[in-house]
Amino acid sequence: MNIHEITNPDFLEDMNTEQLEKLSADIRAFLIESCSKTGGHIGANLGVVELTIALHKHFNSPEDKILFDVGHQAYIHKILTGRINEFDTLRQYKGLCGFPKMRESEHDVWEAGHSSTSLSAAMGMALARDIKKEDHYVVPIIGDGALTGGMALEALNNIGSERTPMIIILNDNEMSIAPNVGAMHNMLGRIRSNVSYNRAKYDFEEMIENVPQVGAKLRDIVDRVKDSFKYLFVEGVFFEELGIKYLGPVDGHDYEELDTALKNAKDFKGPVLVHVVTKKGKGYTHAETDEIGTWHGLGPYKIETGEVLGGKSTVSWSEFVSNTVLSHAHEDERIVAVTPAMPVGSKLTNFARTYPERFFDVGIAEQHAITMSAGLAAAGMKPYLAIYSTFLQRGYDQLLHDVDRQNLNVFIGIDRSGLVGADGETHQGIFDISFITPLPNMVLMMPKDEREASQMIELAFNHDGPIALRYPRGNVNGIDDEVTYPPLELGKWENISEGDALTIVSFGPTLELVQDVADAFKKENININVVNARFIKPIDESMLHELGQKNQPILVVEESMLEGGLGSMIGSFMLDNNYKNSIERIGIGNEYIEHGNVNELLDDIGISFDNIYAKAKEMVNQDNEEN
Numbered sequence: 333m334n335i336h337e338i339t340n341p342d343f344l345e346d347m348n349t350e351q352l353e354k355l356s357a358d359i360r361a362f363l364i365e366s367c368s369k370t371g372g373h374i375g376a377n378l379g380v381v382e383l384t385i386a387l388h389k390h391f392n393s394p395e396d397k398i399l400f401d402v403g404h405q406a407y408i409h410k411i412l413t414g415r416i417n418e419f420d421t422l423r424q425y426k427g428l429c430g431f432p433k434m435r436e437s438e439h440d441v442w443e444a445g446h447s448s449t450s451l452s453a454a455m456g457m458a459l460a461r462d463i464k465k466e467d468h469y470v471v472p473i474i475g476d477g478a479l480t481g482g483m484a485l486e487a488l489n490n491i492g493s494e495r496t497p498m499i500i501i502l503n504d505n506e507m508s509i510a511p512n513v514g515a516m517h518n519m520l521g522r523i524r525s526n527v528s529y530n531r532a533k534y535d536f537e538e539m540i541e542n543v544p545q546v547g548a549k550l551r552d553i554v555d556r557v558k559d560s561f562k563y564l565f566v567e568g569v570f571f572e573e574l575g576i577k578y579l580g581p582v583d584g585h586d587y588e589e590l591d592t593a594l595k596n597a598k599d600f601k602g603p604v605l606v607h608v609v610t611k612k613g614k615g616y617t618h619a620e621t622d623e624i625g626t627w628h629g630l631g632p633y634k635i636e637t638g639e640v641l642g643g644k645s646t647v648s649w650s651e652f653v654s655n656t657v658l659s660h661a662h663e664d665e666r667i668v669a670v671t672p673a674m675p676v677g678s679k680l681t682n683f684a685r686t687y688p689e690r691f692f693d694v695g696i697a698e699q700h701a702i703t704m705s706a707g708l709a710a711a712g713m714k715p716y717l718a719i720y721s722t723f724l725q726r727g728y729d730q731l732l733h734d735v736d737r738q739n740l741n742v743f744i745g746i747d748r749s750g751l752v753g754a755d756g757e758t759h760q761g762i763f764d765i766s767f768i769t770p771l772p773n774m775v776l777m778m779p780k781d782e783r784e785a786s787q788m789i790e791l792a793f794n795h796d797g798p799i800a801l802r803y804p805r806g807n808v809n810g811i812d813d814e815v816t817y818p819p820l821e822l823g824k825w826e827n828i829s830e831g832d833a834l835t836i837v838s839f840g841p842t843l844e845l846v847q848d849v850a851d852a853f854k855k856e857n858i859n860i861n862v863v864n865a866r867f868i869k870p871i872d873e874s875m876l877h878e879l880g881q882k883n884q885p886i887l888v889v890e891e892s893m894l895e896g897g898l899g900s901m902i903g904s905f906m907l908d909n910n911y912k913n914s915i916e917r918i919g920i921g922n923e924y925i926e927h928g929n930v931n932e933l934l935d936d937i938g939i940s941f942d943n944i945y946a947k948a949k950e951m952v953n954q955d956n957e958e959n
């Protein structure tokens with residue numbers, strides 16, 4: 333079988349174990365090679381090669397619904413459903429998406445990018461199937477990391493009580509991005525190490541199944557004996573107690589074991605969970621031996637050495653912010669750091685090593701992370717919560733009800749603010765401004781560079797009330813260490829360059845682009861006033877009054893949603909104060925932004941030199957005509 337000729341998974345039905353193993357090896361080799369050029373979630377995918385093949389062999393997709401939680405581990409699924417020849421475009425502009433995408437294939441029945449949604453979605457699909465009297469399987473695949481997410485636990489609670497038939501595949505590789513954490517993880521560990529109990533239970537059940545005409549009485553006795561097995565050997569069979577039949581643990585790299593388990597699962601009428609044990613990064617030494625989380629997902633790499641290509645000369649924003657927080661933590665014992673499962677991405681590993689007792693990785697649990705931070709603050713600590721903009725969306729009510737309403741001293745580092753690039757639609761950090769600014773107590777800042785970020789971090793740890801610092805994916809500018817800025821005052825914007833032809837207001841990395849535009853105008857003897865709106869909330873009302881009184885045209889450029897963005901706040905302010913300035917905005921319209929290189933995406937949106945220049949020119953000319 334030439335894997336480049338695969339159009340759909342039907343061919344798997346007739347394959348024997350030897351052929352399946354050969355296919356697995358071919359797919360692994362292909363993934364290692366292909367991701368070395370494009371980057372991607374290589375570690376997660378190498379771990380599920382056999383599992384995905386086995387699922388497509390045993391289930392009839394798309395009639396049977398196979399749903400991937402998070403969706404970062406669906407590459408093999410994409411290959412088996414006819415997309416292998418698009419892998420050279422993986423996660424690139426207009427290319428193959430790194431997550432399931434309905435418009436790519438009828439086999440992608442659920443889209444995700446954020447974790448822990450698959451069980452709720454599967455329950456919805458299974459309920460619909462039953463109401464419509466259809467007959468097919470619903471098969472969500474969820475990782476041990478995603479299982480710690482609140483939604484997954486809410487779904488299990490519901491699935492177990494409703495006894496909704498579905499086959500849950502728990503892919504347990506003991507890793508989230510970083511090594512998995514938490515009591516659920518510990519429980520899975522105990523189950524894994526109690527293989528003898530599970531074997532005994534499994535053999536016993538199989539033996540009973542094979543006795544013809546097992547009467548109800550015998551079944552009763554059997555169930556009781558099974559229960560005593562359970563209590564004798566295992567500290568708590570969580571899933572069975574919830575009403576979900578547990579099968580496993582199964583070696584997820586062994587076709588015979590997968591075969592038996594999936595056949596058994598298909599025979600069961602209620603909800604069943606197959607506990608599949610896999611090795612993340614399987615088959616590629618660098619990824620397989622990774623104990624940190626580097627190989628979960630990454631950019632292009634050198635296959636032989638595992639060297640990650642495209643290194644930068646400056647540190648990442650995450651690293652800069654985390655290290656600055658750490659330096660404050662040396663001085664103030666009340667400072668603690670919290671992350672919902674992103675110690676690697678948010679670069680908190682240094683903090684964790686230095687102050688393990690003041691560092692908390694709570695697993696994929698954004699809501700809990702936010703309210704726990706609120707609790708820490710209520711008890712007099714100074715929590716620093718690092719959270720990606722996109723994942724902060726999960727904890728909105730916690731941010732509003734627990735942090736902001738109680739005006740607690742929680743300092744939030746909003747990592748990956750703005751466009752993130754290759755992860756695309758599900759991960760762009762472009763909504764936080766719109767949903768944070770209505771919160772009455774919140775302060776929201778974004779620095780123009782790392783020196784200003786240092787000032788903001790200092791301010792945050794001395795501020796009374798909730799405060800957040802946005803910072804982008806990518807690396808800091810690398811400005812001169814000697815540069816010092818005047819003291820930062822809460823809510824005060826900065827004039828970067830003076831001029832009265834037009835005011836352009838922006839914040840964060842976009843300011844550099846705006847400054848380039850102003851420099852170009854300067855060469856034409858047109859002076860533009862560039863404003864660094866480093867406080868997105870509160871806005872600088874006194875500067876806006878000045879601009880209002882001058883009636884100067886204002887152009888707002890923001891790498892964020894226009895709805896509820898800085899431009900709309902400025903517009904409201906001017907309206908409320910009866911100023912008549914002409915105001916234009918460049919930013920993200922009411923749409924989702926797909927994957928691609930950030931610069932390509934910015935160009936597409938119109939946050940580009942050419943577009944800002946053209947809009948500015950138009951406004952200057954119009955203003956000249958009117959005056």
Ligand SMILES: Cc1ncc(C[n+]2csc(CCOP(=O)(O)OP(=O)(O)O)c2C)c(N)n1
Pocket residue numbers: 376402404405445446447448474475476477478479503505507508509612628672673674696698723726
């Ligand atoms: C709500 C949410 N929080 C955090 C993440 C970031 N994230 C993506 S994958 C992942 C680890 C998932 O672990 P697991 O489910 O065990 O899958 P594995 O990669 O081990 O196969 C995390 C934390 C996310 N995608 N969604």
Ligand SMILES: CC(=O)[C@@H](O)[C@H](O)COP(=O)(O)O
Pocket residue numbers: 402404445446509628629677748752755805
């Ligand atoms: C799938 C997922 O949510 C993460 O793996 C994410 O892709 C990490 O993004 P960064 O590479 O920006 O840390």
Ligand SMILES: [Mg+2]
Pocket residue numbers: 475476477478503504505506507508
């Ligand atoms: Mg895992």
